Amino acid sequence: MNFVVTGGSGALGRHVVAALPGARPVSRSSGTDLVRGTGLGALRADVVVHCATSFRHEVRMARAVLDSRPSHLVYISIVGCNEVPLPYYRQKLAAERLIIDSGVPYTILRATQFHSLLCKMFESASKLPWMPVPGFRFQPVDEAEVGLELAALAQAPPAGKAPEMGGPEIREAADFARMYLAAKGKHRRLVELKVPGATYRAYRAGGNLTPDRAVGQRTFSAYLNG
Numbered sequence: 001m002n003f004v005v006t007g008g009s010g011a012l013g014r015h016v017v018a019a020l021p022g023a024r025p026v027s028r029s030s031g032t033d034l035v036r037g038t039g040l041g042a043l044r045a046d047v048v049v050h051c052a053t054s055f056r057h058e059v060r061m062a063r064a065v066l067d068s069r070p071s072h073l074v075y076i077s078i079v080g081c082n083e084v085p086l087p088y089y090r091q092k093l094a095a096e097r098l099i100i101d102s103g104v105p106y107t108i109l110r111a112t113q114f115h116s117l118l119c120k121m122f123e124s125a126s127k128l129p130w131m132p133v134p135g136f137r138f139q140p141v142d143e144a145e146v147g148l149e150l151a152a153l154a155q156a157p158p159a160g161k162a163p164e165m166g167g168p169e170i171r172e173a174a175d176f177a178r179m180y181l182a183a184k185g186k187h188r189r190l191v192e193l194k195v196p197g198a199t200y201r202a203y204r205a206g207g208n209l210t211p212d213r214a215v216g217q218r219t220f221s222a223y224l225n226g
C-alpha cells in the first residue's frame with residue numbers, strides 16, 4: 001500500500017507523515033493546490049489521508065481528493081461540526097457528507113481542538129494587556145496522538161465513521177489560559193468573553209466536547225512543558 005498525506009506539512013499532517021512508512025506529503029509547497037486544482041496527479045495513491053484544510057474551500061478540496069479515486073480516503077473532521085453552526089464547521093460537515101455519498105471507501109475521524117490551536121489562540125490573545133478568553137470549555141487533544149491514530153486507521157480497512165477522539169481533560173478556557181500563561185512566564189488579567197448568538201450557545205452547551213471519548217493521553221500542561 002502506498003500513502004499520500006494532503007496537508008502533510010501542517011500541524012497534524014506532519015505527524016501522520018512521520019507515522020506512515022513511505023508516506024508522501026502533498027500541499028501547495030510541494031506543487032499541489034487542492035483549491036485551484038493544480039498538481040492533482042500527485043494525489044495518486046492507494047490511501048489518501050486528507051489533512052489539508054482551507055477555511056473557505058473545505059468542500060472543494062474534498063472533491064479534488066475524491067476525484068483521484070483512492071481505494072481508501074481517511075478524512076479528519078471536528079467533534080461537534082454537526083452541533084456548532086460555525087461556517088467552517090458547516091463546511092467540515094458538508095465535506096463529510098460528500099465523502100460518505102461518494103462511493104469511495106472512507107474512514108472519518110472527528111477530533112477535538114488540538115493543543116497547538118489553543119496555544120495559537122492564547123498567544124495572540126496574550127498580546128493584549130487584558131487577555132480575552134471564551135466563556136466555554138475545551139477538551140484539547142495532542143495532535144501527535146491524533147496523527148498516530150490517523151496513521152493506524154490508514155493502514156486498516158475503511159471503517160466509515162471511526163469513534164471520536166477527544167483529549168484527556170475538559171476544563172474552562174480560562175483554566176487552560178492560566179496554564180499557558182504560567183508556562184510562558186506571562187502575567188495577564190483574563191476577561192471572559194460572552195457573545196450572543198447560536199454559535200456561542202452551542203459551544204457553551206458543550207457541542208465541541210466528547211466526554212465519553214476522552215481517549216487522548218497527553219494533557220495540555222504536559223504539552224506546554226514537554
Ligand SMILES: NC(=O)c1ccc[n+]([C@@H]2O[C@H](COP(=O)([O-])OP(=O)(O)OC[C@H]3O[C@@H](n4cnc5c(N)ncnc54)[C@H](OP(=O)(O)O)[C@@H]3O)[C@@H](O)[C@H]2O)c1
Pocket residue numbers: 006007008009010011012013026027028029030032033034035036050051052053054076077078079092111112113114115117
Ligand atoms: N486545529 C485543530 O484544533 C483541529 C481539530 C480537529 C480537526 N482539525 C482538522 O485537522 C486538519 C488539519 O489541521 P491543521 O491544524 O494541521 O492545519 P494547518 O496546520 O493549518 O495545515 C494545513 C495544511 O493544508 C495545506 N494546504 C492549505 N491550503 C492548501 C491548498 N489550497 N492545497 C493544498 N494544500 C493546502 C497546508 O500546506 P501549504 O501551505 O503548503 O499548502 C498545510 O499543510 C483540518 O482538516 C482541520 O479541520 C483541526
